[in-house]
Structure formats: C-alpha cells, structure tokens
Amino acid sequence: MTQSRIGQWSSRWLFILAATGSAVGLGNIWKFPYITGENGGGMFVLMYLGLILVIGIPVLMAEIMLGRRGGQSPVKSLEVVAQESGQPKTWGWLGFAGILTAFFLLSIYSVIAGWSASYVFRAFSGAFAGLDAQQIVMMYDSFIANPKQLMLWHTVFMGVTALIVSRGLQNGVETAIQILVPGLFIILLILVGYSITTPGFKEGVVFLFKPDFSMITASSFLLALGQAFFTLSIATASMLIYGAYLAKNASIFKAGCSIAVLDTLSALLAGLAIFPIVYTYGLLPDEGVGLVFKTLPLAFGEMPYGRMFGGLFFLLLVFAALGSSISMVEPIVAWVTQRWNIVRVKASWLVAGLIWLVGVGSVLSFNVWQDYRLFGRWNYYELLDDLVFMLLLPLGGLLIAIFAGWFMKRQFSFAELEMPPALYSLWRFSIRFLAPIAVIVLVIVTFM
Ligand code: PHE
Numbered sequence: 001m002t003q004s005r006i007g008q009w010s011s012r013w014l015f016i017l018a019a020t021g022s023a024v025g026l027g028n029i030w031k032f033p034y035i036t037g038e039n040g041g042g043m044f045v046l047m048y049l050g051l052i053l054v055i056g057i058p059v060l061m062a063e064i065m066l067g068r069r070g071g072q073s074p075v076k077s078l079e080v081v082a083q084e085s086g087q088p089k090t091w092g093w094l095g096f097a098g099i100l101t102a103f104f105l106l107s108i109y110s111v112i113a114g115w116s117a118s119y120v121f122r123a124f125s126g127a128f129a130g131l132d133a134q135q136i137v138m139m140y141d142s143f144i145a146n147p148k149q150l151m152l153w154h155t156v157f158m159g160v161t162a163l164i165v166s167r168g169l170q171n172g173v174e175t176a177i178q179i180l181v182p183g184l185f186i187i188l189l190i191l192v193g194y195s196i197t198t199p200g201f202k203e204g205v206v207f208l209f210k211p212d213f214s215m216i217t218a219s220s221f222l223l224a225l226g227q228a229f230f231t232l233s234i235a236t237a238s239m240l241i242y243g244a245y246l247a248k249n250a251s252i253f254k255a256g257c258s259i260a261v262l263d264t265l266s267a268l269l270a271g272l273a274i275f276p277i278v279y280t281y282g283l284l285p286d287e288g289v290g291l292v293f294k295t296l297p298l299a300f301g302e303m304p305y306g307r308m309f310g311g312l313f314f315l316l317l318v319f320a321a322l323g324s325s326i327s328m329v330e331p332i333v334a335w336v337t338q339r340w341n342i343v344r345v346k347a348s349w350l351v352a353g354l355i356w357l358v359g360v361g362s363v364l365s366f367n368v369w370q371d372y373r374l375f376g377r378w379n380y381y382e383l384l385d386d387l388v389f390m391l392l393l394p395l396g397g398l399l400i401a402i403f404a405g406w407f408m409k410r411q412f413s414f415a416e417l418e419m420p421p422a423l424y425s426l427w428r429f430s431i432r433f434l435a436p437i438a439v440i441v442l443v444i445v446t447f448m
Pocket residue numbers: 022023024025026027028105230231232233234236238324325327328
C-alpha cells in the first residue's frame with residue numbers, strides 16, 4: 001500500500017471499546033426491548049442471536065477488514081482495496097453510500113437521543129412522581145409537540161458530538177469512549193441489580209428467554225435481521241473507519257467476536273432491566289416505540305428511589321447514543337478532511353452542523369409539520385426512517401458482503417483475517433451466500 005494510514009488507535013483495546021460504543025446504542029436499550037416485546041419475547045431473542053452469529057459477525061468482520069486493508073477514509077479505502085484486487089475504483093461509491101447512510105441516520109438518531117437527554121433531567125428532578133399513566137403519556141405528548149424543546153435537545157446532542165469528534169481521535173474519541181462505555185455497563189448492571197429484587201423478575205426472565213415456536217413469522221425474522229445489522233453498526237462506514245485505525249497485527253476475528261458479544265450482552269441486560277419492571281408495575285411489554293418514554297416513567301414514578309433509577313436509565317440511553325453518534329460523524333469527518341483538505345475542527349463542526357440542519361426537519365415533523373405528508377404517506381421523519389432502514393442499511397450490508405466475498409481476492413481477505421482455514425471458510429460461506437440471500441429475501445418481502 002502506497003499511502004500511509006490516516007490514524008491509529010492507541011491500543012487494540014481502545015478499538016474494541018470504541019467499536020462497542022458504536023454498536024451499543026439506542027438500538028440496544030430502546031429498540032431491542034420494544035421489538036422483542038412486540039414480537040413475543042424469547043423466540044424473537046433466539047432468532048436474533050442466531051442471526052448475529054451466522055450473518056452479523058461475518059459481515060461486521062468484512063467491514064472492519066475492508067477498512068483496515070484500505071487504511072484510508074471510507075471512499076478511498078474501498079478504492080484501494082478494489083484496485084488491489086483488479087476491480088474498478090467505482091467501488092469507492094460504496095464507501096460514499098456508507099457516509100450518506102451515517103448522515104441521514106444520525107439526523108434522526110440525534111432527535112431521539114435528545115428526548116433521552118431531556119428525560120434525564122425530568123427523571124432526576126422527580127417529574128414522574130405521583131403521575132398516573134395518562135399524565136405520563138400527556139407529558140410525552142406535550143413534550144414532542146413542543147418544537148423549541150426538541151430543537152434545544154437535538155442541538156445539545158449534536159453539539160456534544162461535534163465537540164468530541166473535533167478534538168481528534170486520541171483526545172476526543174478515545175477519551176470520551178473510555179468514560180461512556182464503562183459508564184454504560186456500570187449503569188446497566190445497577191439497573192439489572194435492582195430488577196432482580198423486584199417481584200416481576202421471574203416473569204421478565206421467562207418473557208425474554210422462553211421461546212414460543214409459534215411466534216416465528218417471516219416479518220419477525222426480517223425484523224431480527226435488520227436489527228442485527230443495525231445494532232452492529234454495519235453499513236454506515238463506521239466500522240470501515242474504525243477498522244482503518246486498527247493496527248495491522250490485531251486479530252479482526254477476535255475483535256469482531258468481542259464487539260458482538262458485548263453488544264448482545266448489553267441488549268440482553270437492557271431487556272433484563274426493563275421487563276421485570278414492566279411486569280412488577282403491571283405494565284404491558286408490547287407498548288412499542290413508547291415503551292421507554294411512555295411506559296417506564298410510570299414505574300420510575302412509583303418505585304422506591306425511582307428518581308435515581310429513572311435518571312440513571314435515561315443517562316444510560318444518552319451514553320449509549322453518544323458512543324454511536326461519534327462513530328457516525330467520524331467516517332464523514334475523515335472523508336471530508338481527506339477529500340477536501342479541511343482541518344478536523346472545521347470539518348467536525350461543518351458535518352455536525354449539516355446533520356443538525358437535516359435533523360431539524362425531523363424535529364418539526366413531530367409537531368409543526370405533523371400533517372404534512374409526502375406522497376400522501378410519509379412525514380419527513382418517517383421518510384428518512386424508511387429510507388435508512390428499508391433501503392440504505394440492507395443494501396449497504398448486502399454490497400459489503402458481496403464486495404468482500406465475490407470481488408476482493410480470496411488471498412487478500414485470507415491474509416487480512418488470519419483465521420484458521422476452517423473458520424475462514426465458514427466466514428466466506430456466510431458473506432458469499434447466507435448474508436446476500438438473507439438480505440435479498442428481506443428486500444423482496446419488504447417491497448412486496
Ligand atoms: N449500533 C447502534 C445502535 O444499536 C446504531 C448505529 C448504527 C451506530 C450505525 C453507528 C452506526 O443503536
């Protein structure tokens with residue numbers, strides 16, 4: 001490789017920490033519990049675990065591998081890797097697609113992260129105490145109906161993200177991640193510790209782990225696959241750039257497995273923290289999107305030390321979201337600095353500012369623009385949400401698997417992954433066949 005690499009983690013442990021911070025996010029603490037709740041619990045969890053193992057980890061490894069092999073910003077990395085295997089430079093577009101996905105994803109992600117930040121203060125100040133179910137829902141409804149409030153928190157969240165990324169890989173990203181990731185696991189353990197003492201613990205565990213085979217449906221399978229990609233931060237160029245910063249002598253196989261294990265552990269712990277509380281306070285597990293903001297506060301309002309536990313819970317969401325948002329901004333900033341020759345500080349504020357701007361549309365679509373529908377169907381937020389989740393993420397994951405499996409030369413991926421031959425063959429089988437077929441089925445079924 002002719003060019004020198006664009007940066008390097010201080011240690012491979014920091015890479016694992018940062019990649020775990022990326023992987024553990026709203027997807028784990030907010031989304032995983034509510035889609036599990038809506039899809040019957042244990043059976044869904046089992047399917048999700050299987051998909052992570054068989055498809056998620058191999059594709060995650062593929063993305064990290066492409067990044068490390070290239071050693072550059074996402075677009076350039078893919079160009080380098082493509083050319084080395086005698087493929088056209090146009091594969092660089094796949095890196096660009098990842099950047100675009102990160103851009104749009106963060107514009108909506110930041111809005112929800114902002115809600116969590118606002119709820120940290122509500123919870124710690126005791127705002128849920130003594131409210132009944134209806135009043136909690138009213139609190140939520142009037143909050144999202146208030147564009148100024150949402151804008152404030154969206155701005156704060158993007159500002160903090162920009163500040164961290166602008167300080168550079170070592171001073172910014174590594175420093176932040178060393179606080180956020182251990183912090184979030186400590187909070188999770190405290191919350192699970194509380195959950196264990198509640199009378200609903202057993203019911204929660206049964207719900208989470210007892211598979212009911214009648215619950216396997218095509219749609220829950222597809223949901224689990226989408227969630228597996230999303231939760232491992234695949235297809236947003238995040239793992240490409242984090243891989244580009246990874247030292248040559250680190251094992252991608254071991255790193256990929258550690259990241260997936262920690263990510264899965266955090267999702268399961270979040271489920272273990274949440275469902276016992278849901279059962280103890282007579283709430284419903286299948287409350288959907290509102291589970292975290294409309295259901296749980298009721299329990300926090302009633303339980304002993306509910307202020308503290310509630311505050312910690314929303315803080316957990318913010319920590320998790322920050323580790324993720326950093327990893328969505330980083331690939332874009334790396335690209336902007338390399339492609340346009342702009343210094344990191346400027347690039348960070350510019351990128352975050354643009355994402356913020358696009359996010360304003362989502363803020364408004366919860367209130368002022370609520371009735372404004374594109375093609376009579378989507379509001380602005382829903383449009384971006386569908387664009388990212390139905391199109392960009394699955395397609396990005398598909399193309400990464402196809403590129404690494406069919407276009408990159410076998411000798412290069414073999415050299416880069418340094419796995420025992422039998423495991424390497426399994427990896428290759430997954431990214432050449434299993435992952436593409438699963439995603440293609442997903443896309444076809446979704447659009448039928
Ligand atoms: N993995 C994150 C989550 O579970 C989301 C994410 C996707 C973060 C892509 C970075 C990049 O919430």
